[in-house]
Amino acid sequence: MSEPGISEIGFPAAVGPEPAKAQGAARPESAPIVEPPPPDAPVKALVVDDDATVRRLVCHLLRGGQYEALEAADGAQALEVISQELPEIVLTDWEMPHIDGPALCDKIRAMALPYYIHVLLLTARNTPENVIHGLQSGADDYLTKPVQKAELLARLNTARRIVVANRRTARLARTDALTGLLTQRSFFEHLRQHFSLARRGGQPLACAMVDLDYFKRINDVHGHLTGDEALRTAADVLRRESRESDVVSRHGGEEFCILLPNTDEDGAQVWAERVRQAIAAAAIRADSGEKLTFTCSIGVAGLSEDVLSPEQLIDRADQALLCAKRSGRNRVLGYLAATGNEGDPQYKSGREDIFAGVLARDVMTPVISPLRMETPTRSAACFFLRSRITSAPVVDDQGKLVGVLSEKDLMAAIASVDGWQRPISQLMQRQVITYDESVPLRAIYEFLCRVSIRRVIIVRQGEPVGAISRGTLLRWFHCRLNASGELPHDSAEEPSPYAQDGREQLANIARRVAQEAEEFRRNLAADDVDQQALIIATATQLQGLTTELLSQSGSEGLARGAFSLGANPE
Numbered sequence: 001m002s003e004p005g006i007s008e009i010g011f012p013a014a015v016g017p018e019p020a021k022a023q024g025a026a027r028p029e030s031a032p033i034v035e036p037p038p039p040d041a042p043v044k045a046l047v048v049d050d051d052a053t054v055r056r057l058v059c060h061l062l063r064g065g066q067y068e069a070l071e072a073a074d075g076a077q078a079l080e081v082i083s084q085e086l087p088e089i090v091l092t093d094w095e096m097p098h099i100d101g102p103a104l105c106d107k108i109r110a111m112a113l114p115y116y117i118h119v120l121l122l123t124a125r126n127t128p129e130n131v132i133h134g135l136q137s138g139a140d141d142y143l144t145k146p147v148q149k150a151e152l153l154a155r156l157n158t159a160r161r162i163v164v165a166n167r168r169t170a171r172l173a174r175t176d177a178l179t180g181l182l183t184q185r186s187f188f189e190h191l192r193q194h195f196s197l198a199r200r201g202g203q204p205l206a207c208a209m210v211d212l213d214y215f216k217r218i219n220d221v222h223g224h225l226t227g228d229e230a231l232r233t234a235a236d237v238l239r240r241e242s243r244e245s246d247v248v249s250r251h252g253g254e255e256f257c258i259l260l261p262n263t264d265e266d267g268a269q270v271w272a273e274r275v276r277q278a279i280a281a282a283a284i285r286a287d288s289g290e291k292l293t294f295t296c297s298i299g300v301a302g303l304s305e306d307v308l309s310p311e312q313l314i315d316r317a318d319q320a321l322l323c324a325k326r327s328g329r330n331r332v333l334g335y336l337a338a339t340g341n342e343g344d345p346q347y348k349s350g351r352e353d354i355f356a357g358v359l360a361r362d363v364m365t366p367v368i369s370p371l372r373m374e375t376p377t378r379s380a381a382c383f384f385l386r387s388r389i390t391s392a393p394v395v396d397d398q399g400k401l402v403g404v405l406s407e408k409d410l411m412a413a414i415a416s417v418d419g420w421q422r423p424i425s426q427l428m429q430r431q432v433i434t435y436d437e438s439v440p441l442r443a444i445y446e447f448l449c450r451v452s453i454r455r456v457i458i459v460r461q462g463e464p465v466g467a468i469s470r471g472t473l474l475r476w477f478h479c480r481l482n483a484s485g486e487l488p489h490d491s492a493e494e495p496s497p498y499a500q501d502g503r504e505q506l507a508n509i510a511r512r513v514a515q516e517a518e519e520f521r522r523n524l525a526a527d528d529v530d531q532q533a534l535i536i537a538t539a540t541q542l543q544g545l546t547t548e549l550l551s552q553s554g555s556e557g558l559a560r561g562a563f564s565l566g567a568n569p570e
Contacts, residue, residue: 035182036115036170043163044087045156046070048078048104049122050096058091061149065156075099079107087117088163089156094123094134105138116166118159122147176250178228179235187249187257188310194247194261195310198303205303206260206268207313209321210238210275213295213329215254222286229284230294237278241271257314265302265334272298272332280330297324301335306433323446354480355442360435363476364458364466370395371405373425377413380405380424393457393464394428400462403428434459437466444468516542 045067047058052073059069070085072078076098078090090108094101101121108117121139123130124146134142140162141155174186182190191207198205212218212234219227231254238248238256247259260268279296286292299321307313316335324333370393371380384390384407391406402425409427413419433456435444444456448470455469520538 035174035186036167039164039167039171041167042066042068043089043160044068044070044085045089045091046072046078046081046085046087048072048075048090048092048096048101050074050093054093058152061152062156065153067156067160075101075104075107078104079111082108082111082113082117086114088115088166089118089120089159091120091122094121094125102134102137102139105134109138115170118162120155120159179232179250181235181238181256182247182249184249184251184257187247187251187259190247191259191310191314194259195303195313198261203262204264204267205313206263206265206300207317208258208260208268208272208275208298208300209251209314209317210234210256210258210272210296210298211321211325212254212279213297213325215294218292218294222288222290222292226284226286226292230292233282233284234279234296237275237282241275241278257317263302265300265336268300268302269332269334272300276330276332295330297321297329298332299324299335300332319447326446354477355440355445358441359437360439360441360444360458360468361437361466363441363472364437364468365472366466367393367457367464370399370401370464371424372397373402373428374423376420377410377422377424377427378420381410381413381420384410391455393432393467394424395464401432401434401457401459401464403430404432404457405429432457434464435468436460441468445473448473513542 043066045062047055047062047069048071049055049058050073055071055073059071062069067089070081070087072081074096075092078092079099081087082090090104092101092104096104099107101123105119105121108119118141119139120141120143121134121137122143122145123134124144125134126144131142141159143152143155174183175181176183194205197203212230215227215230218230231250234256235248235250238258242248242258245261247261249257251257260271263271276296276298280293282293284292284294299317299319301307301313301316301320303313307316320333320335320337324331327333371383373394373396375394380392384392391404393401394403394405396402405424405428409424409429412427413422433447435456435458437458437460447456448454448468455467455472457464458466458468516538
């Protein structure tokens, strides 16, 4: 039974919208992240009452006071409206079907909402016990019926002042004071949600990292006030060139990070080029009156199957930015181009570049025997132990790369005896960083310097043909410099074996090759020999010796391809 109405407030009834219909259980955890409205924006207020006449009267009053009025016929419907519309003020009756006023207050306080809701509880129950119960249930204010119009307006104005103050506080906490853009922390909240939605819906998503070129020089020469003006100008350009759905933030210092929903990497590069040109065309005034222009470098990355986390998407854009800056600044570079799909013009020519003309196939360690998906874990472990390797690519029946198995993956099977019988397809890592064999070595070098992984797999038409690790690159650098006579030698240190007479060095290598061959022959004669493991172990040793042999040739061409036979990737 509804309580007495509030017709005593003495204003005419007005036709208002019909109550919102329930759409199912509220899911606030999946609602989009909502930034606090500007302080002067209209305040959303929800009126909850099972009496339609009362709702219409109160909504009429709210609209006259520049509120955006919403309606709900009971507590259950109110929760649905709150999750969808996110009002900032709720005026609710006490006695209602399904969920009464105090219970509604409890549920509102338990919801995961982006900001605080100010709740006014209206009721004819005016005993001290009821007042205490209502406030303890989560209400911020308590009005007893019959309510006078002037008192209700005064209470609403008080609530509005609190809402506006909360807005200002929230915006200060979530936006950068200098540029007005989102802070890095706020940006990552949006990033995690957009990443999850893009993954579930199969939608494209891209990220761009923008860095102002030579910004320290602006601060040092023209002062920090001029530097601040440059930051504000760049922020204005980013706001102007971005859509309402884009998320723009100041990432820190002179860096900005932008999230571009429903945009792939190619589209992000088009947008980024437009931003680059707009920033280059902008001008600021230094304190001296001098007109200044500045440029920016931008790295972009798009969501792909091998991007496993929101942070990895940001990291890829950051890697592309790093390559753009190292390529000369004032340019846009996509992650796919930065990692070798298109190459970098800076490294396509010039003998002064040690990477000039060197491709992945010239340096990679060949894959001698990849594992099959159906191989039992126990067999794979034995293969690792006998072959002295720590990881191996895994292929399907057509020889196509489907994953990589490492010692760490095998460790997961140790806890259970049954685990040793499982196929390695249940343990392997399916996300593998790969490069085509024709990719310039410079791209792989840049990548391994930037990330924490130890090696990448080299493929040819989807089939694993080799691997390049940090150890591979170190050996290649050493032999390349030695072959060209550029390797420095400190006489105070122990003499390098390469300082020996050339013939003596070649003789030492020949003896070691003969020793390996003799050991291989003896082991091969054993009855219980694992021929595959023996071949791989011997070949690995011979690869290193072959590399040393080629490094003594003194031929730049041979030195460049010294690793065409490979080297131990670990």
